Amino acid sequence: MELSGAEIVVQALKDEGVEIIFGYPGGSVLHIYDALFQQDDIHHVLVRHEQGATHAADGYARSTGKPGVVLVTSGPGATNAITGIATAHLDSIPMVVLTGQVPSALIGTDAFQEVDTTGISRPCSKHTFLVKRVEDLAETMRKAFYIATTGRPGPVVVDIPKDITDPTVKIPYEYPRNLKMRSYSPVKKGHLGQIKKAVELIYNAKRPIIYSGGGVVIDNASGSLIDLARELGIPVTSTLMGLGAYPASDSQFLGMLGMHGNYEANMAMHEADVLIAIGARFDDRVTGHIAHFCPQAKIIHIDIDPSSISKNVRVDIPIVGSVKDVLNDMLRIIRESGREIDNDGLTSWWERIEAWRGLGCLCYEQSDEVIKPQFAIETLYKVTGGDLYLTSDVGQHQMFAAQFYKFDKPRRWINSGGLGTMGFGLPAAMGVQMAHPDKPVACVTGEASILMCIQELATCKQHGLPIKIMLMNNGYMGMVRQWQEMFYEGRYSHSYVDALPDFVELTKSFGHVGMRVTKPSDLEAAMQEAFDRKDELVFLDIVIDPTENVYPMIKAGKGHHEMAMSPALKQGDQR
Amino acid sequence: MKRHIISLLMENEAGALSNVSALFSARGFNIESLCVAPTDDPSLSRMTLVTTCSETVFEQITKQLNKLIDVVKLMDLSEGDHIEREMMLIKVRAEKEMREEIKRLAEIFRGKIIDVSDNSYVIEMTGDTDKLDAFVHVIPEDHVIEVVRTGVSGIARGVKSLTL
Numbered sequence A: 001m002e003l004s005g006a007e008i009v010v011q012a013l014k015d016e017g018v019e020i021i022f023g024y025p026g027g028s029v030l031h032i033y034d035a036l037f038q039q040d041d042i043h044h045v046l047v048r049h050e051q052g053a054t055h056a057a058d059g060y061a062r063s064t065g066k067p068g069v070v071l072v073t074s075g076p077g078a079t080n081a082i083t084g085i086a087t088a089h090l091d092s093i094p095m096v097v098l099t100g101q102v103p104s105a106l107i108g109t110d111a112f113q114e115v116d117t118t119g120i121s122r123p124c125s126k127h128t129f130l131v132k133r134v135e136d137l138a139e140t141m142r143k144a145f146y147i148a149t150t151g152r153p154g155p156v157v158v159d160i161p162k163d164i165t166d167p168t169v170k171i172p173y174e175y176p177r178n179l180k181m182r183s184y185s186p187v188k189k190g191h192l193g194q195i196k197k198a199v200e201l202i203y204n205a206k207r208p209i210i211y212s213g214g215g216v217v218i219d220n221a222s223g224s225l226i227d228l229a230r231e232l233g234i235p236v237t238s239t240l241m242g243l244g245a246y247p248a249s250d251s252q253f254l255g256m257l258g259m260h261g262n263y264e265a266n267m268a269m270h271e272a273d274v275l276i277a278i279g280a281r282f283d284d285r286v287t288g289h290i291a292h293f294c295p296q297a298k299i300i301h302i303d304i305d306p307s308s309i310s311k312n313v314r315v316d317i318p319i320v321g322s323v324k325d326v327l328n329d330m331l332r333i334i335r336e337s338g339r340e341i342d343n344d345g346l347t348s349w350w351e352r353i354e355a356w357r358g359l360g361c362l363c364y365e366q367s368d369e370v371i372k373p374q375f376a377i378e379t380l381y382k383v384t385g386g387d388l389y390l391t392s393d394v395g396q397h398q399m400f401a402a403q404f405y406k407f408d409k410p411r412r413w414i415n416s417g418g419l420g421t422m423g424f425g426l427p428a429a430m431g432v433q434m435a436h437p438d439k440p441v442a443c444v445t446g447e448a449s450i451l452m453c454i455q456e457l458a459t460c461k462q463h464g465l466p467i468k469i470m471l472m473n474n475g476y477m478g479m480v481r482q483w484q485e486m487f488y489e490g491r492y493s494h495s496y497v498d499a500l501p502d503f504v505e506l507t508k509s510f511g512h513v514g515m516r517v518t519k520p521s522d523l524e525a526a527m528q529e530a531f532d533r534k535d536e537l538v539f540l541d542i543v544i545d546p547t548e549n550v551y552p553m554i555k556a557g558k559g560h561h562e563m564a565m566s567p568a569l570k571q572g573d574q575r
Numbered sequence B: 001m002k003r004h005i006i007s008l009l010m011e012n013e014a015g016a017l018s019n020v021s022a023l024f025s026a027r028g029f030n031i032e033s034l035c036v037a038p039t040d041d042p043s044l045s046r047m048t049l050v051t052t053c054s055e056t057v058f059e060q061i062t063k064q065l066n067k068l069i070d071v072v073k074l075m076d077l078s079e080g081d082h083i084e085r086e087m088m089l090i091k092v093r094a095e096k097e098m099r100e101e102i103k104r105l106a107e108i109f110r111g112k113i114i115d116v117s118d119n120s121y122v123i124e125m126t127g128d129t130d131k132l133d134a135f136v137h138v139i140p141e142d143h144v145i146e147v148v149r150t151g152v153s154g155i156a157r158g159v160k161s162l163t164l
């Protein structure tokens, strides 16, 4: 088969099994767009801003486990994509970003729409390629997908100068299926000796806890995690990124840990004698002050990326490998040994945990007048029966969703944790909805966040994406306001979101359904109506209490055991 | 804090060198010298990198370097017996009685004078970092015109080697 560079790009995508790509055309990718035009296998979703393309591809990837694919032009197309690339990078999301580049001969001349794309994206991607010869194109595409999806996944950028895709230059095409790279060979299997040591430690534990993270979701290892936790009967807490990998409605689950995690989860971390960290990276939002972190615990850490291990916290038993392989080996060793876990010890551990749980750290003051954000998420959970793909933007609403929506399955909670990118929610929901056309998909957002990628409402219209947007409208950059209230004596510097549009009218102008709800008593019916409108995008402007704060909270410099609790707790549980 | 010499093999490809140097700046790692050239296998480059840091940071440096897609293999030379060498070209003012004095100093340090003009020499010298430092220091400061150093490159002693 003889193909041009542009055709090779498209054919390689087909050979990778890609069905959907998200993109935006421009001069340096026109040859590729022309090749796309002449085929029907790959569906191209035209976004309204390249940031939207990257977040949409990212949402697609998070909800399916398959790599998201983006196609953008050189210069501003590539720079607009950077935020989304960095977002995917920090959360280890597999993505392949194809960027057009000025013709090879013009590189370095400050040509029209030239930027050093590989240079800009290098620090925020897993790897970058600049294609130098059309003969290298097919192999580079294969490498990009291989690198993006294996080991610790991440975004890979392939920068393609325009001359490489010249439709008049055809070369023989064969897709290199059996790629081997001498410089890149991620391990999967964990070291058995280390795993046995870990099992020994777990058997001798009196107060063990599992701290599970995004790696469990990434590796589709939810089943193995559940098996291990049930086999051992020990408590499980999860990071923001790991939510859903262990069912939230299960009694062994203590909820999220960390800055806005549950009191019981953080206290159990603080008191634990053995910590089993699984696909989690000891982020500073999770550990609190490092000096106070798990003072009594021996730490086992399972991670596929050696550089995640002992980066922030020194661990006692590092196990490099994929979550699934390591957990399955662990389970096999435990089952073959036929040993019993120390049940008496565990019973008293669970008693302490139940006492912490009994405090009800998520309690809030309910109101008849104004909608509380916590109540809004609880209502969303009720209306959707827990069966929902929920994307989020960044801010208080994100934390409330993480705390109050009980995810029982992985890949249902889609949010930007590492970079915390406002503007992520709506385009990510587009990717999720494209991947799951028949499933309910909602985006919880804030009035500040939603405006960062609001243009994508047009994409939703064009492609008929019936996303439900749940706007927690508090009129403030709530998360910023909360910090200013707590740490800057209430000097609310530029955190009031003035001059807001009328979101209902705005949505209508894009051709969608807009609704507003202000009374707690109307909320459930409004949400129900939104989800009943199966084929329409509904934007629900939920006017909520502007002063609500996220609790509990570990403030700067504090440890897990020093959480600030909700004022509502002091007045007794009023839920 | 300890001085480490990292020797690494990487793909001889565009961008590989930038990946390494960008890593050091992005993660705030200190880098004292870096020396790189293709090997006998033209698809591979060999780099020698000197850094002074704590053990924890050094662990991260090696892990992060290994994580780079272009890096094939690396070793910490300073961990075992090794030889390190650096080459220096130094241009010095050499006039009147100093002409003889500098020539004598160069000989003591086993340097070679490779360029001579009426009032200057260029001396070529190899050795470890300390030796080159010492030579620069014995030349009176106002006689040093220009110093060019390659940075350290090194190799393990004995049969131990860094090859594919």
Ligand SMILES: Cc1cc2nc3c(=O)[nH]c(=O)nc-3n(C[C@H](O)[C@H](O)[C@H](O)COP(=O)(O)OP(=O)(O)OC[C@H]3O[C@@H](n4cnc5c(N)ncnc54)[C@H](O)[C@@H]3O)c2cc1C
Binding pocket: A090, A091, A092, A151, A152, A153, A212, A213, A214, A215, A216, A218, A219, A238, A239, A240, A241, A242, A256, A257, A258, A259, A260, A261, A278, A279, A280, A281, A282, A283, A285, A286, A302, A303, A304, A305, A308, A321, A322, A323, A324, A394, A395, A398, A399, A416, A417, A418, A419, A420, A421, A479
């Ligand atoms: C406003 C805001 C507030 C936040 N508050 C909190 C909070 O209270 N609590 C909280 O937990 N987070 C919070 N976060 C998120 C936080 O910033 C981090 O993103 C998050 O804690 C990281 O989760 P993780 O450790 O699971 O790592 P991830 O980023 O999900 O990383 C996954 C880890 O798993 C490894 N891995 C990947 N694939 C595999 C595999 N196949 N096998 C084995 N290992 C693998 C990776 O190497 C990596 O180490 C907040 C974020 C925002 C924006």
Ligand SMILES: Cc1ncc(C[n+]2csc(CCOP(=O)(O)OP(=O)(O)O)c2C)c(N)n1
Binding pocket: A393, A394, A395, A396, A397, A398, A419, A420, A421, A422, A423, A445, A446, A447, A448, A449, A450, A472, A474, A476, A477, A478, A479, A480
């Ligand atoms: C692109 C970007 N800019 C700035 C921030 C800092 N930031 C974090 S939360 C937040 C406020 C978000 O406000 P809103 O979307 O209304 O959500 P709320 O906290 O009110 O629920 C800001 C500005 C960010 N995370 N991302």
Ligand SMILES: [Mg+2]
Binding pocket: A395, A446, A447, A448, A472, A473, A474, A475, A476, A477, A478
């Ligand atoms: Mg807000």
